Amino acid sequence: MSKIKFTLFSLRDLLVAFGPMLLMILVVGGLAYKLVDPAPPSDIDFITGQDNSAYEAYAKRYAAELAKNQISLNLQASQGSQENLEKISDPDSVIEIGFVQSGSTDEAEARSKGLVSLGSLFYEPIWIFYRDKKELTSITQFKNKRINVGTEGMGGARLFKQILDVNGMQEVDVRLSRLATTPATVALLEGKIDALIMSSAPDSLILQMLLQTPGIQLFDFTQAEAYSRRFPFLSHVVLPRGIVDFGKNIPARDVHLISPTATLVAHESLHPALIGQLLQAAQKIHGGAGWFSKQGEFPSDRYTEIPVAAQAEKFYKNGPPFFQRYLSFWLANFVERMWVVFLAAGALFLPLSKIIPPLYVWRIRSRVYQWYGKLRLVEQALDEVAPERRQQVAQQQLKNLDEIEEKVNRISIPLSYAEELYGLRSHINFVRKRVQSLLNT
Structure with a gap:
C-alpha cells in the first residue's frame, strides 16, 4: 500500500494545481449552457386535422419518428388548415407547428404574424x-x-x-x-x-x-x-x-x-434545433414516390407562399447539421451549442498548461524546502548565543532537530521527488553533527 502511495502523483496537489482552472472552465461552461443558447424543449405542441384525415395520419407518423430521439409531439385535432393557421399565429396559443394548406394566407400576412414554413410536404x-x-x-x-x-x-x-x-x-x-x-x-x-x-x-x-x-x-x-x-x-x-x-x-x-400542397408551418419562436429533426422525419415520411409525386420531390422549399425558415433553407441546401449525422440528437445539439465554449476553454488551457506543471512541481518541493528554514533557525541560534550559554542552547536545538527529523520522516511525496527528501535528511544530520560538536567542546 505504501509503495503505491509513494509512487503515484499526489492527487491533492494535482487538484490544488489544476482545480482553479477546472473550476473556472466548469463555471463558464455552466453559464454558457444556460445563457448562450437555450436547449431545445423535449416536447412540441402540434396541430393536425380532423379525425381520419390524412393530416391526422401523417401527424402520428411524425410523432413516432421524433419519439426515437426522445422528442414528444402533443397532437391536437382541428377542423383543418384555416384553424391550424390561426392557432399557430395566435400569441396566446401553445401550438407551435402544424399542417397548413398552401394558399391559406399570403407572404405579407405570414410575416406580420411571425409564421415560417419548413417546406411543402405533399400534394393535396x-x-x-x-x-x-x-x-x-x-x-x-x-x-x-x-x-x-x-x-x-x-x-x-x-x-x-x-x-x-x-x-x-x-x-x-x-x-x-x-x-x-x-x-x-x-x-x-x-x-x-x-x-x-x-x-x-x-x-x-x-x-x-x-x-x-x-x-x-x-x-x-x-x-x-x-x-x-x-x-x-x-x-x-x-x-x-x-x-x-x-x-x-x-x-x-x-x-x-x-x-395546393400541404406545408409544415411553424411560429418563428420554434427552436431552430427542432427544425432539422422535423425535416429529417419529413424526408422519411414524404420522400418516396406517391400517386402524384416522384421519388425525392418532397419535402421541398417550393410551393409555399409563407417564407421558408432560415434553418430549413440550410437543411435543403446542405442536409442535416454535421454533428447530427454522426451523434444522437441531444448530444449533437449540446456540441453545437457549446462549441464556442470549447474553443474558449482550449484557448485558456494552452497558456495555463505551461504554468500549472511548474506550479505542481513547486507544491511538491515546497514540502521539503520549508524545513530548510527551520534548519537555518537552528544554526542562527547557535551562531548568536553567548559562549556561556552555548551548551544550554545546543541541548535545546538538538531537541528541535529531533522534532524536525520526526516530522520530515512523515512527509509523503512521489518517488520521482525522493532525491530532495533524502537530501534534506542528510542536511539535518549535518546540522546535528555540528550541534553535537559544540556539546563536546
Whole structure:
C-alpha cells in the first residue's frame, strides 16, 4: 500500500494545481449552457386535422419518428388548415407547428404574424365527388346544386370560393353546406347532397372509399393547367389511370386535378434545433414516390407562399447539421451549442498548461524546502548565543532537530521527488553533527 502511495502523483496537489482552472472552465461552461443558447424543449405542441384525415395520419407518423430521439409531439385535432393557421399565429396559443394548406394566407400576412414554413410536404388535390347521371365538365354545371365545402376551418372552402370567382359564379349560385368530412360523405352516399369537395392527400381512407364507390363520380379539371397559371400556389397533377385499383381499372382514364400542397408551418419562436429533426422525419415520411409525386420531390422549399425558415433553407441546401449525422440528437445539439465554449476553454488551457506543471512541481518541493528554514533557525541560534550559554542552547536545538527529523520522516511525496527528501535528511544530520560538536567542546 505504501509503495503505491509513494509512487503515484499526489492527487491533492494535482487538484490544488489544476482545480482553479477546472473550476473556472466548469463555471463558464455552466453559464454558457444556460445563457448562450437555450436547449431545445423535449416536447412540441402540434396541430393536425380532423379525425381520419390524412393530416391526422401523417401527424402520428411524425410523432413516432421524433419519439426515437426522445422528442414528444402533443397532437391536437382541428377542423383543418384555416384553424391550424390561426392557432399557430395566435400569441396566446401553445401550438407551435402544424399542417397548413398552401394558399391559406399570403407572404405579407405570414410575416406580420411571425409564421415560417419548413417546406411543402405533399400534394393535396381538390377532389370534387358528385352524383349525376351525366359527366360534368365545367364548374358552371354545379349551379344550383347542393354542395358541401367542409367546415370553416378547412382549406377547401376558401379555395372553392376562388374557383367560383374565376368561373363567374358566387356562393349564392350554389346551395352550400358546411358539414364535416365524415357526415358529408354519408350525406353524399344517401343522396342528401349533390357534391362533396375535399382537399386531401390520397392517404385519406374516406377518399379512397369514395374513389371506388359505384355511382360516385370524380370531377375532371380539364382546365387544370390554366388554374395553375392563375393561382401560383396550385399545381396541375394527374391521377393516373388504374392507380386506385389496377384490376378494376379505377379510374378508367387519367383524371386532371388542381392541387395546393400541404406545408409544415411553424411560429418563428420554434427552436431552430427542432427544425432539422422535423425535416429529417419529413424526408422519411414524404420522400418516396406517391400517386402524384416522384421519388425525392418532397419535402421541398417550393410551393409555399409563407417564407421558408432560415434553418430549413440550410437543411435543403446542405442536409442535416454535421454533428447530427454522426451523434444522437441531444448530444449533437449540446456540441453545437457549446462549441464556442470549447474553443474558449482550449484557448485558456494552452497558456495555463505551461504554468500549472511548474506550479505542481513547486507544491511538491515546497514540502521539503520549508524545513530548510527551520534548519537555518537552528544554526542562527547557535551562531548568536553567548559562549556561556552555548551548551544550554545546543541541548535545546538538538531537541528541535529531533522534532524536525520526526516530522520530515512523515512527509509523503512521489518517488520521482525522493532525491530532495533524502537530501534534506542528510542536511539535518549535518546540522546535528555540528550541534553535537559544540556539546563536546
